[in-house]
Amino acid sequence: MSLKPFKSIGIGVAFSPNLKANLFEAARLSVFFDAKLFLIHVGEPSDDKTNTLHDFLTSFEKDHLNFEIVFKTGNPVDVILSTSEEKKIDLLILGAVQRERFLKYYVGSIARKITRQANCSILLLIKPSVVRSPCQHIVVNGLKDPKTENTITAAFYVANQLNAKKITIVEEINEDQITVKVDDDKSLRRATIIKERITLRENSRIKEIISHIPKEHTIDRNIKLQPIFGQKGYSIGHYAQISRADLLIMNAPTKMTFWDRLFPHDIEHILTELPTDVLILQ
Structure with a gap:
């Protein structure tokens, strides 16, 4: 990029x-x-x-x-x-x-x-x-997608130009990755361990992306990694709202068919109810 x-x-x-x-x-x-x-x-x-x-x-x-x-x-x-x-x-x-x-x-x-x-x-x-209302906190998607590295890199550039000091990278993880059905204490512990492993894996992936970003864009920034297990689009929008983010940065959707619009997901959740200013990156 x-x-x-x-x-x-x-x-x-x-x-x-x-x-x-x-x-x-x-x-x-x-x-x-x-x-x-x-x-x-x-x-x-x-x-x-x-x-x-x-x-x-x-x-x-x-x-x-x-x-x-x-x-x-x-x-x-x-x-x-x-x-x-x-x-x-x-x-x-x-x-x-x-x-x-x-x-x-x-x-x-x-x-x-x-x-x-x-x-x-x-x-x-x-x-x-x-x-001008200062931009202090930027939330950016960190989902596993070919576009995400460019999106995160651009988010740090935007933060640098707007002098935003805090960036939260939200890793939206589908609940179906938790293969354990929770119905007792033992299965709850197993599900918790699986979540912790997935979180460590996702955090490692994001840290690798951040390591490639120019240091002048990452220095003196409060960088937070936030894994969320839930529905893509809705989860990050809700997080941006409750964390009072000034800007939400998202990947542009790969395709937008009739069925995508009929059954809202990812970016369509954001378009339906904007939590804050939203930057959709191509």
Whole structure:
């Protein structure tokens, strides 16, 4: 994986009440990652729109923010996906929607379609803010998967750029790996021993991955390994919520078929109820 995974960042721009907060979040990340920012507006170009966007971003001139405004008409999903391809965007920022009467967030229909189809990484924001809220704790998946080493490496890069001091790597382990049926004290002890062995094996695998990460990204960080026996996607989302993580980083799903959507698992659990801001890495 490149030590600089995000060279270009895109965000869909709608002239809504959240416009300024969304722009500030995207601009800050572009500065932190030293990336070019593409503002994608689905609609006709106009001087008024262009001037409004420039006015909002004047406070980032001192940071030498490099940005470009893209106007394009058409279906919002198609426009954002095609522009992401054309501009070679590495990270696409999308806003999530708060459910009525509940402090829960879910991905709106347009953002959900983009998330499932995009070939780049996706950042889902649940509470964009004009004033930066520091990122202190990042939770990242550590499941056994070909993509996981890149995901963990990128998580440490993100932590370094955002000055997050704590990283928890969650190893989600399926309960079916515990082959013992627990029905008495003896079987309980056997199940406990099996869990301990699996935990040691998983921790060893993660420590090996961490050993390959540049030292400047791991030094002075509080690194925690957290094995969880449970359902993938749901378990890590719940952990991120109860541990009050500021960012959850996940592998992008390998495939997203009709059946995957019908029977939610892994990333679909996260999309249904976002525990915090979520970064899905390709």
